Amino acid sequence: MKVALVHDRLNVYAGSERVLGHIHELFPNAPVFTSIADMDCLPKSWKSWDIHTSSLQRFSLAHRNHRLFLPLMALYFEQLDLSEYDLVISSSHCAAKSVICGPNTVHVCYCHSPLRYAWTTDPASFYSKRTNRLSKSIMAAAMHWARLWDYCSAARVDCFIANSNTTKDRIKKYYRREADVVYPGVDIFRFQISDDIGDYYLVLSRLVPYKKIDLAINAANKLKRRLIIIGSGPDERLLRKIAGPTIEFRGNQPDYEVANTLSHCRALLFPGEEDFGLTPVEAQACGRPVVAYGRGGATETVIDGITGLLFKEPTVDSLCESIVQLESMTLNPTRARKNAEHFSIEAFKQSFCSTLNERLPAWISGHIPPPAAPARTDEVIYETANYR
DSSP states (O other): OEEEEEEEOOOOOSSSHHHHHHHHOOOSTTTTSSSOOOGGGGGGGGGGGGGOOOGGGGHHHHHOOOOHHHHHHHHHEEEEEOTOEEEOOOOOOOGGOOOOOOOEEEEEEEHHHSOOOHHHOOOGGGTTTTTTTTHHHHHHHHHHHHHHHHHHHHHOOSSSSSSSHHHHHIIIIIIIEEEEEOOOOOGGOOOOOOOOOSSSEESSOOOOOOOOOOOHHHHHHHHHOOEEOOOOTTHHHHHHHHHHHTTEEEESHHHHHHHHHHHHSSEEEEEEEOOOOOOHHHHHTOOOEEEEEEETTTTHHEEETTEEEESSSSSSHHHHHHHHHHTTTOOOOOHHHHHHHGBBHHHHHHHHHHHHHHHHHHHTTTTTTOOOOOOOOOOOOHHHHHOO
């Protein structure tokens, strides 16, 4: 059986890229087709992969502002000739699922989200405060096209797998398609519980509007709490302007530094609405509580009142109220760790293979063996966390 993997872009190393890495471990000989790839942002082990990119790879602007090139990305994926493959697995949150496969090829899409910028009910959350009225008008017209194209491209998928029930519901709403749920995997063994807890709260995120990092900053300003922010992005300069003296920006950090900072924080703040969100699981793997907005993927990974708190309204006052409430509580780190173990890499691989075997035609599913049990060693290989 010949398998090909398709991914939107590889110019960052964030949640969806980590999932792609786990899928590639199941199919190590599969080539990877993507629009752009920046190998400096990716794990060193990926340099041995068979990665194919589009002509956009030659343009630095496409690496910095990939959203402007969505039509060209879609064109590239639609023109891919994947007729020689029996199974195509797309890892998609925008364009990768638009590949056109032949009648003898099965296309499975692991969907991180329907095209977020097109279907969001709060378009303003995706605009930077620097975006002017003309730009917003142009973007609104472009999103009209994007919704039409996104709906049509979803019809090319034979089987959808969603990364959460939140994404499953969106696939049902926007694509009118059913989907199975397979939660992404987190390398639980990279994180350890610490008895030495610091005096700071933590945000791990790309600094973009829909992540709502301004809520966390304004809450820390109001309560005069120390807040460390790890990550970078286009909104960093604006966020620095509203940050008070208790806020510290550290930019992108290596994985070992992220794990160390997580294990000593008072709590992780997760103010945005995400489709799944790996960072709350990582925090719980360290035994640390999470204060998250009570919508989206956080409702599936955080147990309210046991491994963290879910605040009800996307406002500074609601977040402040939950932070103060958390400080009066004593939560069990071991309970948080056990909850995180439900989202391990091994659990992802087992569930992913089981779903493929259940949903795909017999002539395909018979060639997908269950994943081998991982060999445990004391060595942990750290990569660079890129929250851009």
